[in-house]
Amino acid sequence: MDDQALIRKAQGGDANSFAELLDLHYDTIYRFAWKWCGHKANAEDIAQLACIKLASSLKQFRFQSAFTSWLYRLVISCAQDWQRSQARHDHDEMPETETVGESSPAEDRIYLTQLLEQLGELGEGMKETALLVHAEGMSHAEAGVVLGVSESTISWRLHTIRKHMSKSEARQSSNG
Amino acid sequence: MKPKSYEKLLEETAAPPPDPQARVLAKRAALAEFNRVHAAAAAQQPKLGFFQGLSGAFRHSRESQSHGSDVMGWNSKSRMLAGAASICVAVLGFAVIWPMMKNGDAARLLEKTPAESVAVEPVRSDVPAAGPAASASTMSETPAIAATAPAQTPGTAEAASRRSADVQRPPVRVEAENKVAQSGEETFAFAPPTEAPLAATGAVKDERAQQDAPVAVDAITVEDIGKLPDTSANEALQRVPNVRVDRQPPADPASAAPPKSREADSLNEVIVTGARGRSKAAPHKGVAPPAGGGANPFEGMLARRANIAIEPKAAEPPEGRDKFEHFDLNTVKQVAEGENRFSTFSADVDTSSYSFVRRQLNAGILPQKDAVRSEEMINYFDYSWPVAESRERPFRPTVVVSDSPWGKGRKLVHIGIKGYELDARQRPDANLVLLLDVSGSMSSPDKLPLVKESMRMMVNGLKATDSVAIVVYAGAAGMVLPPTPVGEKEKILAALESLTPGGSTAGAEGIELAYQLAERSFRKEGVNRILLCTDGDFNVGIDNTNELKGFVERRREKGIFLSVLGFGQGNYRDELAQALAQNGNGVAAYIDTLSEAQKVLVKEAGASLFTIAKDVKLQVEFNPATVAEYRLVGYETRALKREDFNNDAVDAGDVGSGHSVTAIYEITPVGVDARMIEPSRYAKEKAPAAVSGTGGEYGFLRIRYKLPESRQSQLIEEPIGMERKQVPETISRDVQFSTAVAGFAQLLRGGQYTGALSYDDVIKQALAARGDDPFGYRNEFVQLVRRAQGARGM
Numbered sequence: 001m002d003d004q005a006l007i008r009k010a011q012g013g014d015a016n017s018f019a020e021l022l023d024l025h026y027d028t029i030y031r032f033a034w035k036w037c038g039h040k041a042n043a044e045d046i047a048q049l050a051c052i053k054l055a056s057s058l059k060q061f062r063f064q065s066a067f068t069s070w071l072y073r074l075v076i077s078c079a080q081d082w083q084r085s086q087a088r089h090d091h092d093e094m095p096e097t098e099t100v101g102e103s104s105p106a107e108d109r110i111y112l113t114q115l116l117e118q119l120g121e122l123g124e125g126m127k128e129t130a131l132l133v134h135a136e137g138m139s140h141a142e143a144g145v146v147l148g149v150s151e152s153t154i155s156w157r158l159h160t161i162r163k164h165m166s167k168s169e170a171r172q173s174s175n176g
Numbered sequence: 177m178k179p180k181s182y183e184k185l186l187e188e189t190a191a192p193p194p195d196p197q198a199r200v201l202a203k204r205a206a207l208a209e210f211n212r213v214h215a216a217a218a219a220q221q222p223k224l225g226f227f228q229g230l231s232g233a234f235r236h237s238r239e240s241q242s243h244g245s246d247v248m249g250w251n252s253k254s255r256m257l258a259g260a261a262s263i264c265v266a267v268l269g270f271a272v273i274w275p276m277m278k279n280g281d282a283a284r285l286l287e288k289t290p291a292e293s294v295a296v297e298p299v300r301s302d303v304p305a306a307g308p309a310a311s312a313s314t315m316s317e318t319p320a321i322a323a324t325a326p327a328q329t330p331g332t333a334e335a336a337s338r339r340s341a342d343v344q345r346p347p348v349r350v351e352a353e354n355k356v357a358q359s360g361e362e363t364f365a366f367a368p369p370t371e372a373p374l375a376a377t378g379a380v381k382d383e384r385a386q387q388d389a390p391v392a393v394d395a396i397t398v399e400d401i402g403k404l405p406d407t408s409a410n411e412a413l414q415r416v417p418n419v420r421v422d423r424q425p426p427a428d429p430a431s432a433a434p435p436k437s438r439e440a441d442s443l444n445e446v447i448v449t450g451a452r453g454r455s456k457a458a459p460h461k462g463v464a465p466p467a468g469g470g471a472n473p474f475e476g477m478l479a480r481r482a483n484i485a486i487e488p489k490a491a492e493p494p495e496g497r498d499k500f501e502h503f504d505l506n507t508v509k510q511v512a513e514g515e516n517r518f519s520t521f522s523a524d525v526d527t528s529s530y531s532f533v534r535r536q537l538n539a540g541i542l543p544q545k546d547a548v549r550s551e552e553m554i555n556y557f558d559y560s561w562p563v564a565e566s567r568e569r570p571f572r573p574t575v576v577v578s579d580s581p582w583g584k585g586r587k588l589v590h591i592g593i594k595g596y597e598l599d600a601r602q603r604p605d606a607n608l609v610l611l612l613d614v615s616g617s618m619s620s621p622d623k624l625p626l627v628k629e630s631m632r633m634m635v636n637g638l639k640a641t642d643s644v645a646i647v648v649y650a651g652a653a654g655m656v657l658p659p660t661p662v663g664e665k666e667k668i669l670a671a672l673e674s675l676t677p678g679g680s681t682a683g684a685e686g687i688e689l690a691y692q693l694a695e696r697s698f699r700k701e702g703v704n705r706i707l708l709c710t711d712g713d714f715n716v717g718i719d720n721t722n723e724l725k726g727f728v729e730r731r732r733e734k735g736i737f738l739s740v741l742g743f744g745q746g747n748y749r750d751e752l753a754q755a756l757a758q759n760g761n762g763v764a765a766y767i768d769t770l771s772e773a774q775k776v777l778v779k780e781a782g783a784s785l786f787t788i789a790k791d792v793k794l795q796v797e798f799n800p801a802t803v804a805e806y807r808l809v810g811y812e813t814r815a816l817k818r819e820d821f822n823n824d825a826v827d828a829g830d831v832g833s834g835h836s837v838t839a840i841y842e843i844t845p846v847g848v849d850a851r852m853i854e855p856s857r858y859a860k861e862k863a864p865a866a867v868s869g870t871g872g873e874y875g876f877l878r879i880r881y882k883l884p885e886s887r888q889s890q891l892i893e894e895p896i897g898m899e900r901k902q903v904p905e906t907i908s909r910d911v912q913f914s915t916a917v918a919g920f921a922q923l924l925r926g927g928q929y930t931g932a933l934s935y936d937d938v939i940k941q942a943l944a945a946r947g948d949d950p951f952g953y954r955n956e957f958v959q960l961v962r963r964a965q966g967a968r969g970m
Contacts, residue, residue, distance in 0.1 A: 013214035015207060022203050030199075034191035043191065044198035051206035053616075056213050056676060081616040112189045115182050134186035165182050 003067050011059050018058070022051060028068070029075050035135045036079045036127070038113040042086075050078040065145055072136070072146045076128050122164060125149070129157040498532070498712070500546035501751035503812040505928060508805050508852040511798045519806065520821050522814040522828035523593075523792035524549075525783070525835045526757065527776070528742055528750065528766030530556035533924065534956070535745060535768040537963040543924065547750070550810030550921035551839065557917065557953060559836050559910040561592035570596035570788045570831070573877060573894050576903055576911050580842055581941065582919060582933040585850035589841040589896055590911050591796070591877060595788045597834040605702035606642040606785055607659065611690040612675065613710040615650040619677035622768065623744040627709045628672050630741070630773035635669065637778045638662040645693045646671050649686030659697035687727070694736045703786055704736045705762065711744035712753070728760040729827075737830075739784065741776070742766040754813070761790055761830050775951070783832035789881040790830040791889065794839060795821045798875040801867075802898060804851055805844040807929060809918045821880060824889045831881070840918050842929070843874060845898075852929075872898050909945045913954065916941035920961055935965045 003024070009017035029050050034043035053074055061070050119127035125147055132143040133154065140154040147154070509516045529552035536543040564572040571593040580586040610631055618624040635644060640663040646656040657671040690706050698704055728738050738760025740753040748766070757764035763784055765776045776784055793816060798806055820826040831837060844850050870876075879892040903911075920938045922930045939961050946954045 010210075015210060015214075018210050019203065019207060022206055026199055026202065027194075030194045031191045034194075035186065035189070040192050040194070044194055044202070047194065048198065048202035048205055051202045052209045055206040055208075055210035058210075059213070077616070084617065108185065108189045112185055115185055130182075130186060134183045137187075161182075 004063070007058065007061060007063075007067060011061070018055065022054070025071060026051070029071070032072065032075050032131070032136065033079060035112075035131055036076070036116070037083075038109065038116050042082070046075070046079045046082050049082055050075045053078050066142075069142065069146045072132065073148070076146070118164075118168065119161065122161060126157055126161060129154055130161055133158060498544075498547070498745055498748040499751055500544060501754065501813060502546050505925060506808045506810070506812055506815075508807045508929070510805055510853050511800045511803045515818060517798045517800055518795060518818045519798070519808055519841070520793065520795040520816040520818050521808065521811040521839070522816055523794060523831055523837045524551050524811060524814045524829050525555055525831055525837055526552050526754065526764045527556040528753070528764050529553055531766040531768045531772050532742075532745075532748070532750070534960055535766075537960050537967055540963070540967050542964065542967045545925050548921055548924045549813065550918055550925070551814070552810075553921040554810065554838050554840065554914050554917050555836065557913065557957075559592055559594070559838060559914060560906040561594040561836055561838075561910070563594050563834075564596045567596050567598070567602075567788065568883070569890075569892070570883075571792075571879060571881065571892055573879060573892060574907065575877060575894060575896050576907065577874065577896070577898070577900065578908075578911055578915070581915060581937065582930040583842060583844075583850055585848040586842055586844050587874075588911075588915060589796075589843055589874065590914065591794065591839045591841070592836060592910075592914075593831075593838075593879065594836040595783070595831040595834055598782060598786055598788065603639065603782065603786060603833075605699050606638065607694060607697050607699045607702055607704045608638075608642065608785075609645045609647060609659075609690045609694045609706045611686060611706055611708045612646065612648050613650070613708075614648045614675055614677050616677055618711055618744070620744060623711050624675065624677045626767065626770065626773070627741075627743055628675060629770055630767055630777055631672055631709070632669060633770075633773055634777035634781065635662060635665060635672075637781055643697055644668050645690075645697065646675075647686060647690045647693060648675060650677070655689060655693065659693060687724075691731050691736060695734070698735070700735075705785060706736065706738045706760070707741060708738060708756070709741045709743060710753070712742065712749035725755055725759045728756055732759065732761050737761040737787070740764045743768075758829065759827070761787065761827075763830075763832070775953075779951075780832075780834065783835040786833045787830045787884050788833050790884055791824070791826075791828040792831050792837070792879065792881040793821050793826075793828045795878045795880075796841065796875050796896070797878070798843070799870055799873050801871065802846055803843050803874050804846045804848070805853060807842045809840040809842065809922065811839060821878070822889075824882070824887065838914050840914065845874070870895075874898055906947070909947050912941055913945035913947070916945060917957065920957075920964070924964065935961050 003021070006017045006021045006024075010021055026047065030043055030047040033046035033050065034040065037043055037046065054071070057074065061067065116127060119130055128147055129143060132138045132146055133140065138146070140158070141151045143154045144151045509519070511517045529547060529549040532547050533543045533553065536547070561574045562572050564570050574590070574592040574594075576590040576592070578588050578590070580588045612624075612627060612631075614624060618627070638644070640661065642662045643659045644657070644662060645659040646668075648654055648656050656675065657668060660667050662668065687706075687708075690708075694704050694706055731738070738756060739762030740757040740760075742748055742750065742753050742764065743766075745768075750764075750766075753764045753766075756762075763776075765772075765784070767773050767776060795818070814829065816826065816828065820828075829837075844852070874896045877894045877896055880889045881892075882889045916938050919930055919933050919941070920935075922928070923933065923935065923938065927933065939958055942954065942958050942961065946958070949955055
């Protein structure tokens with residue numbers, strides 16, 4: 001069964017179809033959430049929020065855009081909500097410790113975390129833009145649809161990010 | 177080593193595989209939510225006729241609630257249930273609702289006779305054994321459930337005994353609810369922890385039943401809050417998500433199932449307690465009932481209550497992140513020093529401070545000092561200051577001098593004004609635009625659900641010729657309802673009901689859209705007002721506070737006013753709400769309970785919606801011949817410069833129909849040995865001789881105001897005489913009561929100027945001046961003072 005049929009059935013209230021839909025997309029959701037925050041447990045939390053949100057708002061999906069675009073938007077909004085609640089609540093986040101047997105070298109993940117932090121500081125939408133285009137391989141136009149901005153905004157954002165990164169890289173190499 | 181380029185890093189760094197358990201949990205939570213949502217849509221339909229017939233018997237909000245749900249069902253595209261299922265649901269619905277109808281009374285009964293509830297317990301414990309009719313009828317259709325049922329006996333018995341242990345439980349909700357609860361638990365609590373259970377259609381149907389219970393139950397929770405004098409139900413709205421953890425054996429796989437919920441706070445709790453994924457959400461109107469089934473909201477509530485008694489720490493709501501503007505208390509001023517003899521301030525009819533303080537105290541916490549604004553505490557109460565006769569001269573000041581209860585020899589000067597009261601026929605038509613925050617952070621029961629309830633109550637109180645539009649902001653701003661006359665109330669209520677929280681707060685166009693709509697349906701002769709409901713995550717696109725204020729101010733010139741209603745806590749940005757409302761010629765109110773909504777939006781709707789005077793400024797000039805020192809209680813954030821008083825371009829507070837404004841000065845008359853400020857050694861201090869004819873005056877009161885459509889201010893003047901006037905008993909009682917409130921507010925602020933005044937004194941004063949207190953507000957105040965005695969500091 002393809003996505004569209006599944007979605008229609010789920011929108012009609014069919015729990016089986018919804019469960020199937022979740023199965024199909026949980027990994028996408030989780031993976032994106034992980035890239036968004038760089039932390040496994042947090043990503044699981046975000047993914048769970050996104051699944052719940054999906055349940056309550058699936059009816060609002062109108063097939064006007066690709067389901068995945070819509071889903072990315074939903075995950076991003078969940079991630080942002082989640083982050084806001086984190087910022088409000090705790091500051092004692094434990095750094096992730098598990099390193100063995102993971103799919104990427106530990107130092108890459110550390111760099112990624114730093115990178116995400118930098119991107120987050122660049123301003124609203126920057127991190128999301130970079131993730132959608134570089135990590136998820138979307139075109140500028142597709143990313144624009146997800147983020148609700150124009151294609152040129154995406155291009156501009158990427159340009160800004162690149163400029164910023166090369167500057168900070170230059171700084172780093174001059175320091176050491 | 178040089179790191180990879182950032183693009184490569186993003187592209188190639190792979191996520192570690194998710195914990196399979198997390199996956200299962202997420203899926204189960206989502207499915208529970210899914211079922212709840214669809215059950216909500218489907219289950220309402222059959223009840224339509226039933227509710228219409230009975231609705232008269234329901235209390236106000238419940239009527240509107242069921243009503244709203246009908247509409248939701250109506251709109252829903254979900255398929256109708258098969259006939260048998262419909263009947264089954266209707267029966268369940270009735271079984272749930274019927275006891276609810278009485279519950280208000282029951283709760284009151286309980287206050288008097290706790291023993292009764294104990295007596296009722298056995299009946300309840302019988303229920304699971306008896307095989308409740310309602311759930312049996314469900315089972316007959318759902319073999320999946322029937323199959324699991326036998327295995328459950330020990331568990332349900334345990335659940336029942338757990339319940340009977342809750343002695344405090346109000347007696348009436350009983351059987352029907354328990355039936356639902358049981359049927360809920362049968363499917364959920366004992367379902368094997370696989371991913372499969374939802375496949376059974378039975379589960380879906382059962383969810384429907386389940387779903388009814390929390391909704392109805394929560395309606396009561398919200399509604400009764402504040403009505404019970406001891407506000408015992410108030411905790412129900414405090415979010416204490418980790419409570420359930422204590423009550424659930426951690427090994428129980430089903431208890432690991434509940435959604436971590438969209439509620440951010442519970443998520444946090446999960447992390448804090450280390451019981452990731454195992455915590456229960458607080459009872460939610462909007463969110464999937466956790467695995468325990470229909471009884472959960474009650475259990476949660478009771479558990480919480482018990483928990484508070486034992487260990488208040490556990491009940492800690494996410495307070496302290498609410499933002500309040502810092503201000504210093506008014507200091508004692510020496511009248512002899514020139515300019516000082518003038519005290520100028522703007523009227524303030526806001527009451528949000530009181531509601532916020534109440535909420536904190538009910539949670540057993542002393543509010544942060546900046547949250548306590550004395551004038552708002554005082555003005556929360558309705559006083560019997562005489563009302564002016566005409567609309568053209570809407571105030572008649574009442575000035576009463578009395579002895580200060582906390583400073584020997586000092587006097588209190590009460591200045592009370594009450595806005596002219598428009599009667600219903602005089603009310604202009606209202607053009608209201610509701611600007612509602614529906615971001616994800618609004619999902620807890622004291623936020624969006626309470627907003628919806630409140631708005632529904634307000635709409636029910638409007639005239640048919642008024643109009644209402646709804647704009648929401650969250651992920652995207654949007655118009656939910658174009659300006660619609662209240663004559664078509666159904667449409668408005670349906671639109672309200674359809675709102676669900678979701679998305680982050682970022683509706684750039686939200687506020688602009690609201691103003692556009694207000695302009696579109698602008699009523700020249702009427703009231704044009706935007707009601708902004710938010711939990712404080714206030715990002716309507718213009719994120720610079722000053723820019724936002726300017727925006728609101730410019731629209732004010734066009735005759736569109738803005739009021740701000742604050743909801744929820746944990747993230748409430750009071751200072752912004754205040755600033756916006758002040759700039760928008762509106763009130764800022766904080767709505768913590770449904771009864772507060774009733775007060776602000778129904779009982780005092782006239783005051784909240786219909787301005788009778790704007791830019792109301794007060795100025796007192798003290799007479800240096802008779803007054804040595806004075807201090808204004810409160811109004812710190814409303815202080816004006818002396819020269820602002822006559823400057824009509826300077827904005828000030830607005831007063832609505834029937835609003836009362838009370839200001840209290842503490843003065844030290846000349847010659848009394850109670851001065852706070854040492855006389856100067858070098859500057860010769862001598863009370864100047866009184867200007868002839870004013871020797872018998874403490875001072876002179878001036879009030880400036882503009883009529884709503886006027887740009888020119890008018891002046892009311894009245895001397896503050898020294899002699900004690902004979903005042904009617906109602907007034908002297910209100911003077912005393914407002915004094916008690918002022919004393920309380922000052923104690924909460926640290927008691928810098930109140931000498932030996934204690935909470936006990938405040939209680940004594942307040943009790944003596946309680947009067948009729950038809951709505952119980954003054955009683956509630958006394959309770960609050962008692963709570964403050966026992967509260968710990970934040």
